[in-house]
Structure formats: C-alpha cells, structure tokens
Amino acid sequence: MNQLVAQRRAAGESLVHLAFGEARLPLLPELAEQLAIGATRTSYGPVAGSLQVRAAVAGYFTRRGLPTDADQIVVAPGSKALLMAIQLAIPGDVVLPRPAWNTYRPQVNYAGKQGFGVPIPAACGGVPDPEALQDKLIRARREGATPRLLILTLPDNPTGTLAPPELIRQLCALARAEDLLIVSDEIYRDIVHDPAATPFSSPAELAPERTIVVTGLSKSLGLGGWRIGAARFPDGDIGDKLRNPVLAAASEIWSALAAPMQQVAAYAYAEPPEVTQRMADAARLHGHVARAVHRIAVAAGARCRPPTGGFYVYPDLEPLRPQLAARGVTDAASLAEALLEESGVVVLAGHLLGDDPGALRFKAATSLLYGDEQQQAAALAAADPVALPQIRANLAHVAHGLAQLTDQRSVAAEDVI
Incomplete structure (x- = not known):
C-alpha cells in the first residue's frame, strides 16, 4: 500500500494516506x-x-x-x-x-x-x-x-x-x-x-x-x-x-x-522527564486528530466508535449502503477502491483485518495527517493541532471525499472539527 501511494504521488496525484499504522512523530x-x-x-x-x-x-x-x-x-x-x-x-x-x-x-x-x-x-x-x-x-x-x-x-x-x-x-x-x-x-x-x-x-x-x-x-x-x-x-x-x-x-x-x-x-x-512529556504530548495530539476524523465520519452518515486510544478510527458505512450500492460499492474491498479512485483517500479495507468481507468498514490511521517532520513538531506543540493548515487541509480532503462518495453535500471541515 505504501509503495502504491508513493508511486501515485510521484505521478502527481493528490492522496491522503490513512492506511498505515505509523505514529509519525519527530525524533526526540x-x-x-x-x-x-x-x-x-x-x-x-x-x-x-x-x-x-x-x-x-x-x-x-x-x-x-x-x-x-x-x-x-x-x-x-x-x-x-x-x-x-x-x-x-x-x-x-x-x-x-x-x-x-x-x-x-x-x-x-x-x-x-x-x-x-x-x-x-x-x-x-x-x-x-x-x-x-x-x-x-x-x-x-x-x-x-x-x-x-x-x-x-x-x-x-x-x-x-x-x-x-x-x-x-x-x-x-x-x-x-x-x-x-x-x-x-x-x-x-x-x-x-x-x-x-x-x-x-x-x-x-x-x-x-x-x-x-x-x-x-x-x-x-x-x-x-x-x-x-x-x-x-x-x-x-x-x-x-x-x-x-x-x-x-x-x-x-x-x-x-x-x-x-x-x-x-x-x-x-x-x-526521564523529556520522555514522559513527549509521550503525553503525542497522546494529546493523536486524540485531537482521531476525534476530528471520527466527527467527519459520523457527519458523513457512518457509524463509528468514538476513539479513546491509539490513532485509528473504524467507520462503518452500513447506514449508507443503498447510496453506495448505486455506485457499485457493495463490500469492504470495493469501498476502499472507490475512496481511492474517486476521492484520493487511502484506507485499509476491513476484510484485510479479518472482518466480514461484505461489511462496509475500513480502518483509518489518523496519525498520517500530521505532515512532514517540521509540521509534526508544530502539531506536537500546538494547543489545537487540528487548526494547523496542513492537518486542516488533510481533514477537509477526507470530509470532501466521504461526502462525494455518498452523494451528500460536501461537509466542510470547519463544520465538524
């Protein structure tokens, strides 16, 4: 998946990568x-x-x-x-x-x-x-x-x-x-x-x-x-x-x-103190951004457990099955493919995690939204990391992509973040 994203970005595509569970923190x-x-x-x-x-x-x-x-x-x-x-x-x-x-x-x-x-x-x-x-x-x-x-x-x-x-x-x-x-x-x-x-x-x-x-x-x-x-x-x-x-x-x-x-x-x-402080800052950052992605998923009509740890959300688009079926999206694999091809949002389909292949669920790794190393450092230090331009732009991309896929009015990031 990472190689696919790298190749398509090199070809000029604008992708938001949510399919890899890496913390994306600057080195202490x-x-x-x-x-x-x-x-x-x-x-x-x-x-x-x-x-x-x-x-x-x-x-x-x-x-x-x-x-x-x-x-x-x-x-x-x-x-x-x-x-x-x-x-x-x-x-x-x-x-x-x-x-x-x-x-x-x-x-x-x-x-x-x-x-x-x-x-x-x-x-x-x-x-x-x-x-x-x-x-x-x-x-x-x-x-x-x-x-x-x-x-x-x-x-x-x-x-x-x-x-x-x-x-x-x-x-x-x-x-x-x-x-x-x-x-x-x-x-x-x-x-x-x-x-x-x-x-x-x-x-x-x-x-x-x-x-x-x-x-x-x-x-x-x-x-x-x-x-x-x-x-x-x-x-x-x-x-x-x-x-x-x-x-x-x-x-x-x-x-x-x-x-x-x-x-x-x-x-x-x-x-030592610098390690405990870094872990506390990282947990706060992960929580802020994961909750923002959760709000976007719910606003788009998905069911989704509120995240309380780590840096993942796991939306279930079952309530939107009729709209998705009309676009040929009937299972986890076709859902992930549609998000990639139509919206440039890369996720990990639920069946790859042992879930029911027919379910409309996927994993999104929210830590990949923080940007490059310099932007990651700014996110760790920010009182409100979701307000930073890089993170906000990525969240807006995700919000627009979900709305586009389900034929809904585009959800502005500021409306749900």
Whole structure:
C-alpha cells in the first residue's frame, strides 16, 4: 500500500494516506544521543537483553501497577518478532478478536496453528465478546481444535478504542475457567487520550499467572524503524516455562536486540522527564486528530466508535449502503477502491483485518495527517493541532471525499472539527 501511494504521488496525484499504522512523530533528540552512545557496543549480549535494559523495562511495568522483576523481561527487534516467537514456542490454537491487527492471523498460520476470530463487543474493539468467545471455544473443541492462546489488544488497532475494566475482568475469569493463556498486546497503552476518563486495566493485573504482555516503542515514541519491543512474562516457575521456549526461539531467529537499540530502550523505559512529556504530548495530539476524523465520519452518515486510544478510527458505512450500492460499492474491498479512485483517500479495507468481507468498514490511521517532520513538531506543540493548515487541509480532503462518495453535500471541515 505504501509503495502504491508513493508511486501515485510521484505521478502527481493528490492522496491522503490513512492506511498505515505509523505514529509519525519527530525524533526526540535525547534518543538520538543515546543511539550514538550505544553505537560502540558491537557484541551480541544475552538473548533476553542486558540486565540494564531488562531492569528498565521492569521498572516501566512496575510503575503501571505490575510489580516486575528483570528476569521476567525479554527485549527484541520489535513486538512483532516477540509475538511470532510466542506463536512458534507455545503450543495451542489461537482465539482472536474480529477485526484485529492484520499481522496476528498470518503469524498463527505461519506457526501451523488454527485461528478463530470472535466478533468484538458493540462498545469497543481489541477483545472478543465474552459470550461469543465461550460459544467459539465449544465449537472449536468439538471440531478437534485445541484453543490455548487468547490475544487481546489494549488499546485496540483497528478501532482506536479501549476495553473497559469490567470487560477485562470477565475475559480473565473466562480464561481461567477455560485454561487459556492471554497474550495482551499493550503497545498502545501510553496513547490513551484521556487517562483520567478512560481507566486502563491489564489482564496481567487480574490473571498474572497466565498473561504475557507485549509492548514496544514504535507507537508511543514513533520509533517504528528502530525496532524495539519488549515482553513481560509471569513470574515464578509458570513464567519460566513460557519464557524459556520463547528465548530458545529468539536465539534461533534474532539472537539479541541490537546493542545500540538496547541503549535507547534502557533510557526510554527509565522514563526521564523529556520522555514522559513527549509521550503525553503525542497522546494529546493523536486524540485531537482521531476525534476530528471520527466527527467527519459520523457527519458523513457512518457509524463509528468514538476513539479513546491509539490513532485509528473504524467507520462503518452500513447506514449508507443503498447510496453506495448505486455506485457499485457493495463490500469492504470495493469501498476502499472507490475512496481511492474517486476521492484520493487511502484506507485499509476491513476484510484485510479479518472482518466480514461484505461489511462496509475500513480502518483509518489518523496519525498520517500530521505532515512532514517540521509540521509534526508544530502539531506536537500546538494547543489545537487540528487548526494547523496542513492537518486542516488533510481533514477537509477526507470530509470532501466521504461526502462525494455518498452523494451528500460536501461537509466542510470547519463544520465538524
């Protein structure tokens, strides 16, 4: 998708790219300094990571209400690598929310397992509906499957929502009753838009003996290209039985996180003031722009969960099906194609995230609206980032594109932002 956008922009097309989940933040200068300091470290080091970086990550979790020892931590070149190693090292089939991040299912397939998608609740994404999950487990076992792992995403990619504590409690109780291991992908944890109004509950608080938490610096600090991820395993013998086979897989796949990146990670996870301020500024920026795109989608007639974390919205254009059908738009794929060809708005169709192919849903990554590096810095500093010219122009493009597609009066960005 990125290559397609680059090619068409090079040919002179005006496109608004909303199909790639990159944070698009300027590099914090102190992180560049740490990378330079670590550049002389050329040895492999321990597979799990140095004691320095593991202690820093343990402190990060401890400050978030999860007392953690350094021996529970593994660092890796990105959380994606850790998620793959978990699939390879820990047996059992996998239950996924539907829709979900588009990497989970291919990883399940590569590991030779079966994946079972379970619809998400009406109020939020990232977790399966508990009743539907129970039914899915019964049917899967009747068919000879062995569901063992349950993946949760908190906050969620693709819906930009955070499951509430009560729902997490229900799922943890169900996981205990059904002997499921929980893999909690919390890479967006530090991008809750309003933490005071949106409490965060990790499964590791409620079912610590059966929860692996995966995180990283790609989203909160915009370091996707540096590939820094971390996992927290349960403590004690149970944790060792999970962590050791993952370390064995890691030893054969990536050996160790690059030593310069461990230097960066140790600094970032220690959370000095400039890092905590950057994360707070980024969460505020993501929230402002995601809510603006949400308002545009709703004004165009879509149903859409209000975003509370991350930098995504997930509009559902089902109320507009008659108008769209008249234009030949009948499913997620044709919807994404029409938005691209008729409006120059690039989105990720819902069926690529495991959703119903016939549904009229798509994911929009709102962080791609911030502009170039200089404009991103201005957006981070702005009291009202959606008023900045670059962001406002991109929002107007999206508003016009949705209105054009559904044969409505063009919605002016200022009317809904």
